Amino acid sequence: MSTMVVRAGLRYLNSYDTTFIFEYYRNGLGYSQTETTEYYSFVEDALAAYQTGNKLPLMKSRKYSQAYSSQNAMEDYLYLRIVQKDPFDILYFSPALTTIANLDDGSLSLSPELLYAPVTNWEFRLKSWFFLGGRRHRIRREAERLPRRGPDSLLFLAMGRVG
Structure with a gap:
């Protein structure tokens, strides 16, 4: 078993102001x-x-x-986040989609998000999580600990000062 922890990623911004963040995380101390x-x-x-x-x-x-029950108990994870800045010319609005995949057991979390930041250091965020994977899948088991609005989702609304 390797004890090395590796994190590598790419960030790409295209001409449409869409940001793509892709990361691979290898936890050599994690469980198979x-x-x-x-x-x-x-x-x-x-x-x-x-x-x-x-x-x-x-x-x-x-x-x-x-x-x-640690945060990254297993070995291999992929992270992808896609953020679109000011779509349809709606200023200060940034929808996003984030996913984290556990490559060891095939579980996945999918998180759409709406962010509106009309004033400096203030933001309004509406975010939901959807968890995919069988009963023994890591991400699904973590989701079972959280309060849910539906069988496989979690809804979160935040408003607050940042910075």
Whole structure:
């Protein structure tokens, strides 16, 4: 297992004022798909044992949960963000689309966003997240911890001063 962490990316601005940001992130300290699947199986078995009265496996699984619930617990991720500045000549308006893909398990988060910043250091942001992937997929499991508006989405509205 490599302990090297690598992050590489590109940023491109085209003639239509569309910005593309693409990044690859390799976490050499992360867990492989096999290790993660084995962990989730262990936790499910521990829960089943707990429900029959055996608390020991569940207590043991809690020792491991800290490592497997870190932000980038697995190994390979892709990030893509596309931002369009002032479309349709609407000043201070920037819609965006962001996606993060976990290459190890195929899970994906997709996040459309509307940003309006009419005054310096103030912005109004409407953002939603959609999570794709099976029940054992990393990004989907993280999404299950958050409050949701629908079965696979999260809506967020923010207004505030920046800077």
